[in-house]
Amino acid sequence: MTAPTPIAPPAPAASEVVAGERNHANCAPRALLLDLDGVLLDTRPVMETAWREVQATHGLDMPFASYERHLGREFNDIMRRLGVRDADLVHETYETASRAASHLARQFAGIAEVLHAFASADWLLATCTRTCTRSRPPGRRSPHTSACCAHHARCRARLL
Structure with missing residues (x-):
C-alpha cells in the first residue's frame, strides 16, 4: 500500500498576497x-458495535454490510429499505450503543x-x-x- 500524498491548501491568488501575507481587506x-x-x-468500529447490539436486542439476522451499504440515508429510511419494523425502537438501541462505543472512533x-x-x-x-x-x-x-x-x-x- 502506498502512502497518501500530503494535502496542502490551495495557494492564494496573487491578488490576495501582500508582502507575503494575505490581504484580508480585499479578499x-x-x-x-x-x-x-x-x-x-473513522467511526466504522462504533457503527459495527452498535449494529451488533441491534442484532442481539431485536433478533435481527442481518449483517452489518446490509446496513452499511445504505449509510448516508436517514436511519428510519435505511430500516424501511431493509424491511425492519419498529425503526424508532431500533434507532434508540443503535444510538445508545453508539454512545457507549464512541471511544472506538x-x-x-x-x-x-x-x-x-x-x-x-x-x-x-x-x-x-x-x-x-x-x-x-x-x-x-x-x-x-x-x-x-x-x-x-x-x-x-x-x-x-
Missing part, C-alpha cells in the same frame, strides 16, 4: 466544511496535519454532521465540535 474568507463520520473520524491518519495546514493558511474550518440531534438538545453545541444539526435532514455548520 473573502475561505472556508473548508467537512463531515465527521467517515471523513475526519479514531481520527484518520494525517487528518490533524491537513487541518493544521488549512488553518495556518487562514482558512476557516467547520464540521457538519447529521448524527447529533438525538444526543443533545437542538441548538446546543458540543464542547468538542462545532457541529450543529436540524432534524437530521439539513445540516448547518458554525465556523470555528
Whole structure:
C-alpha cells in the first residue's frame, strides 16, 4: 500500500498576497466544511458495535454490510429499505450503543496535519454532521465540535 500524498491548501491568488501575507481587506474568507463520520473520524468500529447490539436486542439476522451499504440515508429510511419494523425502537438501541462505543472512533491518519495546514493558511474550518440531534438538545453545541444539526435532514455548520 502506498502512502497518501500530503494535502496542502490551495495557494492564494496573487491578488490576495501582500508582502507575503494575505490581504484580508480585499479578499473573502475561505472556508473548508467537512463531515465527521467517515471523513475526519473513522467511526466504522462504533457503527459495527452498535449494529451488533441491534442484532442481539431485536433478533435481527442481518449483517452489518446490509446496513452499511445504505449509510448516508436517514436511519428510519435505511430500516424501511431493509424491511425492519419498529425503526424508532431500533434507532434508540443503535444510538445508545453508539454512545457507549464512541471511544472506538479514531481520527484518520494525517487528518490533524491537513487541518493544521488549512488553518495556518487562514482558512476557516467547520464540521457538519447529521448524527447529533438525538444526543443533545437542538441548538446546543458540543464542547468538542462545532457541529450543529436540524432534524437530521439539513445540516448547518458554525465556523470555528
